[in-house]
Amino acid sequence: MKQLLTCLALAGLAAPAFADVKGPGGKVIDCYCTDKTGSRVELGEYICLQVDGQMFTAQCQMSLNVPMWRKTQDGCLSSSLPQQSQPALDAGSVDS
Numbered sequence: 273m274k275q276l277l278t279c280l281a282l283a284g285l286a287a288p289a290f291a292d293v294k295g296p297g298g299k300v301i302d303c304y305c306t307d308k309t310g311s312r313v314e315l316g317e318y319i320c321l322q323v324d325g326q327m328f329t330a331q332c333q334m335s336l337n338v339p340m341w342r343k344t345q346d347g348c349l350s351s352s353l354p355q356q357s358q359p360a361l362d363a364g365s366v367d368s
Contacts, residue, residue, distance in 0.1 A: 305339045305340070305341060319332075328343050328344075328345065329347070331344050
């Protein structure tokens, strides 16, 4: 918690939004978001969020010196493909 508060207090000292935040003495302060399980998500990364029954893609960004989730699009991409019991193409009709 102390690290997060330090991040919040010192993030305004960084010029670009995605630059490292440096505290007194030049020490780099890690700023990051967390997912619903508390796992660390780096600035600039995208995840699928579900809030109030709606799913959307969000990116971890800095806003007003605070790491936060910004909605980038409705819905989420999925890597799972629908399973088919039959092939979509009859390979016997393909001329080799």
